[in-house]
Amino acid sequence: MERLFSVPLKGGAYTDVYSVKTENEFGECLSGYGSNVLFVADSNTARYLPDGVPSLVLPPGEREKNWSSIDRILSKALSLGLARDSVFIAVGGGVILDMTAFAASVYMRGARVVLVPTTLLSMVDATLGGKTGIDYGGGKNLVGTFYPAEDVIIAPHTLSTLSDKEYRCGLGEVVKHAFLSHDSRLYDFLEKNRDAVLSRSGSVMMDMISLSLEVKIDYITADPEEKKGIRSALNLGHTFGHALEALEGFSISHGEGVAWGVVKAFETGRKLGITPPSYAEKALSLVSSYGFDTHLSVSPESFSSFYSAIGKDKKKKGGAVRFILMKGQGEPVLMPLDESIVIEAVMGE
Ligand SMILES: NC(=O)c1ccc[n+]([C@@H]2O[C@H](COP(=O)([O-])OP(=O)(O)OC[C@H]3O[C@@H](n4cnc5c(N)ncnc54)[C@H](O)[C@@H]3O)[C@@H](O)[C@H]2O)c1
Known part of the structure; x- marks a missing residue:
């Protein structure tokens, strides 16, 4: 031990x-x-x-x-x-x-x-x-x-x-931690050890878990009771992701929803000039390499249900839901988004 x-x-x-x-x-x-x-x-x-x-x-x-x-x-x-x-x-x-x-x-x-x-x-x-x-x-x-x-x-x-479904659920959170980390060790690890991670090889599991925990520890020790807004960054991908999970009647796993939400956050950040395009590209490539479906989109008919699910998100502050976007590695920003931006993000091209 x-x-x-x-x-x-x-x-x-x-x-x-x-x-x-x-x-x-x-x-x-x-x-x-x-x-x-x-x-x-x-x-x-x-x-x-x-x-x-x-x-x-x-x-x-x-x-x-x-x-x-x-x-x-x-x-x-x-x-x-x-x-x-x-x-x-x-x-x-x-x-x-x-x-x-x-x-x-x-x-x-x-x-x-x-x-x-x-x-x-x-x-x-x-x-x-x-x-x-x-x-x-x-x-x-x-x-x-x-x-x-x-x-x-x-x-x-x-x-x-x-089960594979539950394992992938956790992987969605690990991938999210790779972007929130203040350095690129977890990102590099996931990129280098993809096959071993996907096959749950004993030799890599502990290293992956430990690198991922380091990220969570960084954020919670900076904001132990979630009062400074720092810890909210751990919800990266969750606002988009939870709403998709709700829309799909929870038939997709939480991890799939989070991974999709992370990609949506990166794409939105890129469109708003917050996320550097090369970094958004890097994020998309890691998420897809782990087999998460990044192409899911919300149909125009379902958008109002999707948007009302977003409204129920816990991170509502002063009436506005705050989304987490990324300025770069380990640099989250929280901000409200206009409905038109959300439409553009989730309805696809
Ligand atoms: N406290 C926190 O900070 C925090 C953070 C994230 C999530 N959560 C909570 O965690 C819950 C989700 O956790 P979860 O995804 O672990 O779900 P879970 O506890 O429901 O477990 C998922 C399924 O896997 C089964 N299972 C667990 N371990 C197993 C194993 N080793 N072998 C075979 N089957 C196994 C469980 O019986 C269950 O059917 C939610 O309620 C969420 O709110 C809490």
């Missing part, structure tokens, strides 16, 4: 991020938290729980990200007699992580929490930054807390059982 990062939190605490390389090491690491614990997984990730540990296995999926699951986690903790010094250990994708951390944050006013992400998306995106929560009243993540984990355990071998 190796400590990759120690991410500073408010009040002098840290989230420590560890990597484990083998199944044995993984088992030892998880058992190391002792018996004063509650493991939470879903039925797809329960296979990664150590034998015989106190655990709760929930059904999988975003639809389960609700009060009733929180209630189940809290009642299980209570029935086990857990106290504030007990550890809630989430083993799963972003849904299990967000819910377990939320339950831990309110259990006896805050128990300890350890996150063990098992999807690529949750490894590079959902473990750091402390956002916890559930979906509520038809909206995503509308109820929650800021409650960072004390440890995050990254075990890339768990990705071997992930």
